Amino acid sequence: MRSIKLRFAAAALLIMAAGLSAPPAIADAAPPTRILLVGDSITAGVDGDTAYRCDLWNTLTPEYAVDFEGNGSRVGDCGTAGFDADHAGQGGITTAGWVADVGPGATALSYDAALVHLGTNDKNGVDFGWNQAYVSGTLEPAYRNLISQLRQNNPTVTIYLAQIIPCLDGPNPATGFLGCEVTHDGGEDNNGQPVEGMNDVWARIAGDSSTPQSPIVLVDHGLTAGDIKPDRVHPNSSGKAKMAAAWASALRPQLDANNASDQVVLVEPSGRWHIRIPGQADRTFFYGVPGDVPLFGDWDGDGLSTPGAWRQGAGGGFAYLTNTLPPDGGVGVAEVDFFFGIPGDQVFVGDWNGDNQDTLGINRGGHIFLTDTNGSGGGAVPTDYDFWFGTLGDRAFGGDADGNGRDSVFLYRQSDGFVYYTNQTPAGPGAVAGTADFFFFGLASDSFVAGDWNQDGVDTAGIFRGSNTTVYLSNTNASGGAPAPTDLSYTWGTAGWTPVSGRWR
Numbered sequence: 001m002r003s004i005k006l007r008f009a010a011a012a013l014l015i016m017a018a019g020l021s022a023p024p025a026i027a028d029a030a031p032p033t034r035i036l037l038v039g040d041s042i043t044a045g046v047d048g049d050t051a052y053r054c055d056l057w058n059t060l061t062p063e064y065a066v067d068f069e070g071n072g073s074r075v076g077d078c079g080t081a082g083f084d085a086d087h088a089g090q091g092g093i094t095t096a097g098w099v100a101d102v103g104p105g106a107t108a109l110s111y112d113a114a115l116v117h118l119g120t121n122d123k124n125g126v127d128f129g130w131n132q133a134y135v136s137g138t139l140e141p142a143y144r145n146l147i148s149q150l151r152q153n154n155p156t157v158t159i160y161l162a163q164i165i166p167c168l169d170g171p172n173p174a175t176g177f178l179g180c181e182v183t184h185d186g187g188e189d190n191n192g193q194p195v196e197g198m199n200d201v202w203a204r205i206a207g208d209s210s211t212p213q214s215p216i217v218l219v220d221h222g223l224t225a226g227d228i229k230p231d232r233v234h235p236n237s238s239g240k241a242k243m244a245a246a247w248a249s250a251l252r253p254q255l256d257a258n259n260a261s262d263q264v265v266l267v268e269p270s271g272r273w274h275i276r277i278p279g280q281a282d283r284t285f286f287y288g289v290p291g292d293v294p295l296f297g298d299w300d301g302d303g304l305s306t307p308g309a310w311r312q313g314a315g316g317g318f319a320y321l322t323n324t325l326p327p328d329g330g331v332g333v334a335e336v337d338f339f340f341g342i343p344g345d346q347v348f349v350g351d352w353n354g355d356n357q358d359t360l361g362i363n364r365g366g367h368i369f370l371t372d373t374n375g376s377g378g379g380a381v382p383t384d385y386d387f388w389f390g391t392l393g394d395r396a397f398g399g400d401a402d403g404n405g406r407d408s409v410f411l412y413r414q415s416d417g418f419v420y421y422t423n424q425t426p427a428g429p430g431a432v433a434g435t436a437d438f439f440f441f442g443l444a445s446d447s448f449v450a451g452d453w454n455q456d457g458v459d460t461a462g463i464f465r466g467s468n469t470t471v472y473l474s475n476t477n478a479s480g481g482a483p484a485p486t487d488l489s490y491t492w493g494t495a496g497w498t499p500v501s502g503r504w505r
Contacts (some may be wrong), residue, residue: 020342031147032065032279033258033322035251036111036157038087038098039118039151042165044072046234052080053087055244062328063505064255065278071105082280096142103149113254114150115219115247117162119143119198120233123183128176131189135196143201144209145486148454151214160250161206163199163220165239219245259505262305262451264462266497267294273307273326275504276492285326292320296500297349299323299336299374305502307332310347310360319360321374325504338375350398350407352385352425357446357501361409363396367372368409368433370425386428389418389435399450399459401436401477407459409433412448419448419461439478449500453488460484466495 037043037053045051053068058080070088088106095118114228122139123130149453150159164184176190186197203218216276227239235243266274270290275283283351288294288309295308298324308321320334341347345362352359352370360381361370370385390396390411398407401421410421418440422433439461442448446463452475453460461484462473470491474484 007450026375027373028036032067033251033255034067034109034111036106036109036114036150037070037086037327038070038106038114038116038146039087039089040093040098040121041089041091042117042120042234043087043115044091045089046231050078050083050085051089052235052240052243052247054080054083055240057083059244059248060202061256061277061280062283063277064259065280066255067279069106071102071108071109092121093118094124094142095119095139095146095228097121099142099145099149103146105294107149107153111157112258113158113160113251114154115160115162115251116146116150117164118146118245119202120166120167120229122175122198123180126183127172127191130176130183131179131191131193132193132195135198135201139198140201140205143205144429147205147209147216155214157214158254159214159216160219160247161216163202163218165221165223165235165243166225166228168225168228210230212436217250219246219250225492253373256505260503261453261455262501262503263461264449264451264464264473264499264501265296265504266464266493266499268494268497271309274493274497278490283328285328285330285332287322288320293347294398294498294500295319295321295347295349295360296502296504297321298351298356298502299358301355301357303503305358305444305504308349309334312343314343315339317343317345317347317362319347319374336374337378339380340371340375341369346395346421348397350409351400351405352403352407358398361396361398363390363394364387365392366390366394368396385425387424387426387431387433389422389433392465394420395448397448397450400452400457401459403457405457410459415436419484421477437477437479438481439484440481441474441478442472447499449499449501453495462499462501464493464497464499466493466497469493469495471499 011252060298068084068086070086072087072089167180169180184197186200189195206218214215221243223239224248229236235495271286271288287307292309292311296305298305299321306322306325311318321336322332326332340360341362345364348361353372359371366389368389369383372384373381375381394411394413396409396411399410400407402423408425412419418438419436420435424433441461442463444452446465447464450459460474460477464471472486474486475487478484
């Protein structure tokens with residue numbers, strides 16, 4: 001199941017729904033991923049800039065809800081409305097200094113991820129003392145102390161360890177400084193003996209200290225001499241952009257996993273779609289025309305839902321699907337079109353055969369027709385399941401109520417205000433699907449959706465209530481006609497908008 005609007009009209013059951021009309025305070029769905037930014041001036045910025053942080057914010061926030069964390073000075077303004085200036089960087093600090101001075105406050109915060117770029121200042125003043133004994137006996141223990149500190153109060157943090165970006169300072173025989181090439185990436189010390197660089201140590205720690213509970217990801221930002229400012233240390237505009245891109249690429253699997261549940265998407269009558277990103281402006285685009293029934297499904301089996309539209313015409317019902325999520329502010333274009341249904345049918349979405357590809361279903365007065373095929377070229381698609389479930393006036397939608405990986409049919413019956421569902425999809429023709437259970441959720445005029453809101457593999461109920469512009473989600477399909485509990489709620493949208501649901505990222 002990935003979509004369809006249902007209208008509740010259960011005036012006789014207002015007493016049962018009273019708890020939903022005024023629920024207790026409930027946590028927002030899809031909380032932001034909290035990211036601690038650890039480092040020196042390459043993280044904090046210099047001369048009033050924001051280092052890579054603004055580029056990273058601008059890269060992530062069009063798609064993800066994120067919250068930068070840190071106890072550092074909130075300086076610099078990148079000109080982006082809503083930019084989160086929090087960080088835990090301090091100019092000139094060494095790794096050991098960060099652990100002693102910044103770490104206690106920074107690691108007391110709550111965070112899901114930590115981006116670490118530290119070590120550039122660890123070379124300062126060592127000069128003739130830079131040898132393997134120093135690297136193994138002084139630097140490596142400090143680096144491992146940092147990892148332990150990051151995990152102390154946040155034991156499931158994912159740690160992203162940077163390979164330190166290049167600096168352009170060469171060797172100085174007078175002072176014994178070996179040059180950044182050696183201190184960063186290894187070579188020979190002043191006595192001609194092999195010596196590791198800081199990046200070697202970070203790479204070894206990433207390899208031997210990563211755990212399933214708290215993974216460590218090594219990140220190489222790929223900067224070259226042309227990406228460094230004239231001060232020979234800090235990234236210039238191209239360097240900051242490269243750092244942001246590398247951090248974002250490394251973070252995406254975690255961010256996607258944190259947002260793997262189905263989400264409610266709202267569609268205006270004009271065909272303007274709204275995807276909610278908590279704390280940010282909606283991602284919006286146009287798909288379809290006024291009068292279309294909006295659909296949202298994983299049409300190609302790639303794990304992500306994209307828009308569709310069903311349009312009634314003189315010749316029947318035509319589906320227009322795309323496998324591409326339009327960009328923010330864009331206009332989507334249909335990639336697949338086919339015929340399914342006739343005017344007056346009620347169309348809905350689901351994966352009827354468990355192949356991870358959503359297709360369509362239609363409800364014709366309690367007569368259900370499902371197809372396993374998304375056609376092309378405007379031709380008709382076959383009916384693979386033909387059965388009866390419900391009565392005239394019921395509204396049907398797809399969902400996996402038993403967690404077996406195959407969607408079946410939920411329906412809302414306006415005559416009694418209950419949601420009924422079956423776990424059967426008979427091939428038919430003329431078969432009758434048995435009712436597995438039924439429950440109550442919502443009020444008259446609510447618009448209904450179903451989805452897997454908590455990633456447990458079971459689709460449950462959700463509603464959009466236009467009267468107070470609030471989305472209510474339940475993680476439980478109640479039994480025997482009992483009201484389903486409200487587990488999540490948030491205010492969003494405008495009355496008259498249509499909800500659909502699916503995983504879009």
